[in-house]
Amino acid sequence: MSNTSSIIRSPLQRLALSAALFSLAALFLLPIFWMLITTGKTLEQANSGTLSILPDPAGSLPTNVADNFSKVWTDPAVTFPVYLRNTLVVAVLSVTGMTLSSAIVAYGFARINFRFRGGLFALLLATMMIPFPVVMAPLYLIFRELHWIGTLKPLWVPAWFGGAFSIFLLRQFYMQIPRELDEAARIDGCGHWGIFARIILPLSTPALAVVALFHFLHVWNDFLGPLIFLNHRDQFTLALGLQLYQTKAGGTPVNLLMTAATMVVAPVLLLFVLAQSTFIKGVASDGLKE
Amino acid sequence: MTQRRENSAGFLWISPWILGLTAFTLLPMAMSLSYAFTDYPLLEAPIYVGWENFSRLATDPKYLHAAGRTLAYGCVVVPASTAVALVLAAMVNASPRWGRLLQAAFFLPTLVPSIAAAMIWIWLYNGKQGLINQSLSLVGMQGPNWLADASWVFPAIVLVSLWTVGHSMVVYQAAMRQVPESLYEAAALDGMGPVRRFFHVTLPMISPSILFNVVTLIIGTLQVFAIPALFSGANEGTDPQAFNFYTNELFNQAFLNGQMGYACAMAWVQLVFVLALTGLTFAASSRLVHYRGS
Numbered sequence: 001m002s003n004t005s006s007i008i009r010s011p012l013q014r015l016a017l018s019a020a021l022f023s024l025a026a027l028f029l030l031p032i033f034w035m036l037i038t039t040g041k042t043l044e045q046a047n048s049g050t051l052s053i054l055p056d057p058a059g060s061l062p063t064n065v066a067d068n069f070s071k072v073w074t075d076p077a078v079t080f081p082v083y084l085r086n087t088l089v090v091a092v093l094s095v096t097g098m099t100l101s102s103a104i105v106a107y108g109f110a111r112i113n114f115r116f117r118g119g120l121f122a123l124l125l126a127t128m129m130i131p132f133p134v135v136m137a138p139l140y141l142i143f144r145e146l147h148w149i150g151t152l153k154p155l156w157v158p159a160w161f162g163g164a165f166s167i168f169l170l171r172q173f174y175m176q177i178p179r180e181l182d183e184a185a186r187i188d189g190c191g192h193w194g195i196f197a198r199i200i201l202p203l204s205t206p207a208l209a210v211v212a213l214f215h216f217l218h219v220w221n222d223f224l225g226p227l228i229f230l231n232h233r234d235q236f237t238l239a240l241g242l243q244l245y246q247t248k249a250g251g252t253p254v255n256l257l258m259t260a261a262t263m264v265v266a267p268v269l270l271l272f273v274l275a276q277s278t279f280i281k282g283v284a285s286d287g288l289k290e
Numbered sequence: 291m292t293q294r295r296e297n298s299a300g301f302l303w304i305s306p307w308i309l310g311l312t313a314f315t316l317l318p319m320a321m322s323l324s325y326a327f328t329d330y331p332l333l334e335a336p337i338y339v340g341w342e343n344f345s346r347l348a349t350d351p352k353y354l355h356a357a358g359r360t361l362a363y364g365c366v367v368v369p370a371s372t373a374v375a376l377v378l379a380a381m382v383n384a385s386p387r388w389g390r391l392l393q394a395a396f397f398l399p400t401l402v403p404s405i406a407a408a409m410i411w412i413w414l415y416n417g418k419q420g421l422i423n424q425s426l427s428l429v430g431m432q433g434p435n436w437l438a439d440a441s442w443v444f445p446a447i448v449l450v451s452l453w454t455v456g457h458s459m460v461v462y463q464a465a466m467r468q469v470p471e472s473l474y475e476a477a478a479l480d481g482m483g484p485v486r487r488f489f490h491v492t493l494p495m496i497s498p499s500i501l502f503n504v505v506t507l508i509i510g511t512l513q514v515f516a517i518p519a520l521f522s523g524a525n526e527g528t529d530p531q532a533f534n535f536y537t538n539e540l541f542n543q544a545f546l547n548g549q550m551g552y553a554c555a556m557a558w559v560q561l562v563f564v565l566a567l568t569g570l571t572f573a574a575s576s577r578l579v580h581y582r583g584s
Contacts, residue, residue, distance in 0.1 A: 014385075017381060017384060017385055018385060018388065020381070021381055021382065021385055021388070021392050022388075022392075024378070024396075025391075025392050025395035025396060026395075028395055028396050028398070028399055028453065028456070029395050029398065029399075030421075031399070031407075031410045031411065031414055031453065032398060032399065032402065032410070034410070034413070034414065034421050035406075035410045035413075038413065046419070047419045049418070049419055049424065050424075051421070051424050051425065051428070101306045101307070101310075104303060104306060105303065105304045105306055105307040107303055108299075108300050108301075108302075108303030108304035109304060112296055112299050112300040112303055113293075113296050113300070114296055114297045114298075114299065114300025114301060115297050115300075117300060120304065120308075123311075124307070127311065127315055129505075129509055129564065129565070129568060130315060130319070130561065131509060131512065131513045131537075131560060131561065131564055132513065133513055133515070133536075133537045133540050133541075133557060133560060134319065134322065134557040134558070134560055134561045135314070135315060135318035135319060135322065135557075136540075136541075136544070136557075137322065137325075137540075137544040137545075137550055137553045137554055137557060138317075138318035138319075138321035138322045138325065138554065139314065139318050140544070140545070141321065141550070142313075142314075142317065142318060142321075158310060158313075158314045160306070160310075161306045161307060161309055161310020161311075161313070161314065162306050162307040162310060167307060192299055192303070217401070220403060221403040221404060223403070223404055223405050223515075223516045223520075224515055224516065224537075224541075228541075228545065239403060239404075239405045242403075242405045242406065242409065243405055243520065243523070246405075246409055246412075246520070246523070246524060247523050247524070254413055254416075254419075257409050257413070258409070258410070258413065260409075261406040261409045261410060264403055264405070264406050265401075265402050265403065265406050268401045268402070268403070269398065269401065272394070272397075272398065272401055276390070276394060279397070279401075280393065280397070280460055280464075283397075283457055283460040283461060284460055284461060284463070284464035
């Protein structure tokens with residue numbers, strides 16, 4: 001039982017609260033809803049100046065949706081299938097690297113008593129405060145030296161060295177796993193690798209899922225990184241492709257823009273519906289650092 | 291196991307992070323610091339110029355406007371979204387039956403990728419056919435031209451960031467659930483109403499979470515880039531200065547004008563700003579934040 005529930009007593013107060021919350025929630029969802037609505041209209045219907053939810057005539061809805069999606073998907077100048085493939089390549093490589101390496105580094109911080117551990121962990125927390133724009137210009141120069149500009153490498157190789165937030169989150173989770181389990185494994189002849197692989201990793205799947213999910217969202221949403229490091233249309237990710245589609249010469253019709261946006265938003269919304277509690281756990285862990 | 295073996299094992303296990311930190315954070319920061327004192331056109335070699343970049347920053351009106359706009363943005367967005375998130379969190383937690391559904395509704399906008407969010411809001415803000423002005427005209431009001439009018443760009447961008455307040459709300463919901471029920475009962479016995487309980491029990495008890503979230507928000511708002519950049523690209527008729535925030539100006543200097551030295555000076559000033567504001571927040575909060583057990 002949520003303890004703030006005791007704030008509200010009378011049925012009337014309860015009703016007023018629900019009414020206020022539901023109207024606010026509707027307001028927050030309205031932009032997403034309107035994106036979906038526009039996906040079901042032709043350009044004339046979208047620009048007709050009426051606030052109708054269904055296109056006029058309503059029967060044209062399925063044809064409109066199919067038309068819009070096939071126009072976006074098969075656009076000759078802005079190749080979304082290629083951008084989707086690039087995004088998935090970056091996502092798979094980057095998420096695998098981030099989860100694996102952060103899991104290993106977090107074990108070092110949580111389970112091994114080495115010199116300077118406290119200081120290095122403080123340094124890890126401090127690096128979370130460094131804004132990306134501070135390093136973006138020299139990073140470009142480094143990647144240029146490595147001949148990585150115009151390849152997908154700048155977007156996934158750094159993930160294989162772990163991320164401060166992921167390491168922090170996993171370390172907090174490992175700390176709650178009883179040490180007695182380590183001791184038992186050690187008596188059975190396990191070293192650090194055995195303890196990590198047989199005890200810690202299998203017990204940490206919920207935290208690993210949070211790390212993987214949040215890094216996937218980061219890759220899916222990232223706009224600035226691809227904007228700096230990619231210079232070829234063949235290498236574009238979905239975020240860059242979407243921008244290209246929007247600024248295309250002559251302007252893109254709004255119904256097609258909203259269809260393209262839906263294509264990028266829908267997978268994330270679907271993930272959320274499937275794993276709401278994993279999302280919430282990840283975000284809420286932000287607030288419990290005391 | 292000997293301590294020496296543990297020491298080397300520890301460094302071995304954290305070595306991926308040490309390598310990554312060195313290559314992708316510390317090295318770029320050191321490079322950035324040394325280039326800040328050079329004239330470095332992207333395709334030529336850097337030439338040492340001393341403090342020239344920094345004195346140029348102090349008198350560059352375009353830069354100063356971008357910096358001022360970013361600071362103003364932070365001053366509006368950080369308090370506003372904190373207040374909205376706190377109120378929403380308390381309200382949603384007080385409605386246990388619909389809690390999960392409402393939480394989902396407020397949280398969903400934070401999942402929309404910024405490029406998609408920009409496209410959606412450009413459509414909503416459309417002066418003629420946009421949903422906002424169409425709705426306003428239904429009640430007989432004439433909406434502004436939003437992104438086509440330089441003076442409305444700033445509030446339009448602020449509104450989009452308030453749309454993603456669900457992230458902070460979820461953080462506060464989790465913190466509020468940790469407040470012991472007995473404190474609310476004691477406060478109720480003292481005759482406190484719901485509003486006074488919120489201010490005298492809830493807020494002090496979750497103040498460490500508020501501090502942490504405010505610091506995260508400050509760091510985030512000072513980096514704002516994608517939404518103004520995308521809004522600007524779609525509204526070429528509007529004065530581009532209205533969309534120019536700190537990171538946008540930094541990006542333009544580094545990658546459009548190819549002025550790496552100047553951009554690096556800008557980056558270090560941004561870092562100092564972020565650290566100073568974070569430090570100030572911690573210092574100012576020391577009397578307001580209540581740590582349990584202290």
